[in-house]
Amino acid sequence: MAIAAESLAAKLPAHFMLGVATAAFQIEGAVAEDGRGPSGWDAFTHLPGRIVDGTDADIACDHYHRMPEDVELIHALGADSYRFSLSWPRIQPDGRGPVNRKGVDFYDRLLDRLLERGISPMCTIYHWDTPLPLEQEGGWLNRETAYRLAEFAALAADAFGDRVDRWVTINEPATVTLNGYALGLHAPGVPHLFDSLPAAHHLLLGHGLSVEALRTASVRGEVGITNVYSPVVPATEGFGNELMVQLYDILFNGMFADPVLLGSYPRFNPLLTPFLAYFHTVPEEDIALMHQPLDFYGLNYYFPSRIAPGPGPLTGPHAKPEGVPEQFVQDVQDMPFHLTGWPGYERTGFGWPVAPQYLGVALTEMARRYPGMPPVYITEGGASFTDVVVEDALTGEPEVADVKRTEYLADHINAALEATAPGGPAEAIDLRGYYVWTLMDNFEWAAGYSQRFGLVYVDFATQRRIPKASYKWLQQLASHRDRARARL
Template structure:
């Protein structure tokens, strides 16, 4: 066996799936699709490795049937995908692009034909450029724009979706994109970061309320988590790790499940926060039905007073690393799942992303070992009382890896970007064996 676990270990009803995101795989920038912030960010020299963009990506827009066949043949139960906001609303609001809606009709119906449960995500980072022109996540009005978009999706597709997530990884939307400048729109500004960090959660809560009002069911959000450890046991390094845990993890958990932001992070953000933000916290904490957990790695942090607004510096750790340089630390997944369940909520949890970048090729034994260890962490968390209902590997396909362009490959399936040929990797075969008891060849 390629994986040491059996499907029966996870119990009746546990879902296995694979995940993708629209901008990373769809291509198909035709038929009325509007511009997104990633189109313009990628077009700006220096932002993305090799100047790569998602213009063609994996051509999933035209090849979705082939990709869904891979999921079905692999024995997966579910497919986590995202809607492209600018494909549906080219200006972000107002006029609807019927051909965009038609594409997602075809995609969702094709999932159902293959007995795949559609797990839809409303926002995986491709903000319509027209809304960025209006301030994007810095403009409080985005809560209303996003809620209107959410209602449109809910009314059109909600009866066919197994679940709907509002936003994927709000830390990336807010901090990575507005403080570190690594992702679109590429700001490096603490005021912008504070505002985006609040508005992204206000938009989430507003959208949950709006979808519920039109009958939306099984609604949640997908948060990403990192285990933050001190580089040493020195008090200042432990404090740096604690602050990073606040920025990365607790800001979103505390906001959603406690209706308040952590005091240590707020101490840095307060001068820059929107006026009367505290009045929004009831909306931020609108109850959800499930929580998605994305987990990849841990980080080691030390105090660095030269770092300005946040005196933290990440240092290289000693553990084995993936091709993108992230430490492999399966224990972290067990820890974060049990921490959420013990400290924050009893609602169902789904591991909505977990995987590793690996070098080019089809034989990927390190990735198989990575998945095996992290599936073991899920089982350990369940034994400790975490209500984990499913696991989605990232990603189904090698794809456009944001600022890394096409240089980093996370896929269970290899993609030749010149020919668009799909070739299942050993890791795909491992899941196929786990889920079907067979290791079938796919043409």
């Protein structure tokens, strides 16, 4: 049973922000409308066998045309903030050169409507939709893409810098690198394995250059980055497994957070040099650009990782066959480790372990690894489950009783609050908020429409929106929180 909204609301600090998050490519649709150019993800979705259900994001949630309705859903939810992303090819179709005025106009309308409804905008500059011309020139394996992102950040600052409260430069560079360039699960879809490390470096360089661009433009909003974090544990005892845990922890966590927060790439056992030698070659001036003071740090948490040495069966977070293309199954066999299952844990629709206590572990590890880090927002947290629409016996209205998602959100928010409370293991972290992934069911990257994460159910045939039980629970949480604040 989910923690009661009223009980959890009593634990929320006065400054704690409740938000919802989306990404442009996953919801907007209108991929060839009003001057939007193609992205690498557009091309990827039309390759055979890449999307598990054979779909694409050409329409997605049709948010481009239904934006006012969707903002009203956020407003009715009582959310303090909306984290959205800019579609790079909608604003700058070729990834260089002037803006597409109609693309800018769309986000002007979105921002104005959010502010009219009292919703604080958090804007992600890059959420994976690289303009196709840049992808064809090497994408993030090409250092030039970092400079193109900085140019885009400057354009965004000029257009929206007076209205955005918080800027996220890049969302999950780890996922872009590992799923996109190492394993080929995501766009561009060519597995480079450990030869993908330049992509990670160029992403972080793009972050640093974008921070410079935003601050040169004197944007009024705070500036940060969002990284995913997964606590890592060994599946078996022994030095070999511990070594692979260190390797995975560096690849998934350290090589993206350390340069930003510590000003260096992670140190590692010399036995791992064959995999990580690239880090010995990076220019020091690049690290200085990556390591700039931030106003906040975004943390995405979904699951912990349990690692075993050598190739192995897909028994871990990507074990569900309906969530993984066959190409990915083949590529992971060339890795020196594999993700393995978590006995005793319930799993989401993606096969991810439901482990809220490991969110507390993630925050605790970050507090230990990165003393003096800036304030933290959990910028994504959520779960996919099978949702069933039924008709209410009394009203005849459709409803979705997503009990598991409601429990997931309650338990994870509670775990974060307990870990960072005074006396908690991560009390050094100034936790400022939790953003639910996601507002509504959407195009879930390589899984297509097979995985539903939304607080709002979307009937993709009709585009009807149906708030789920989890939406109503979060609505109650916000309402109880607001009433408690009003009494102070």
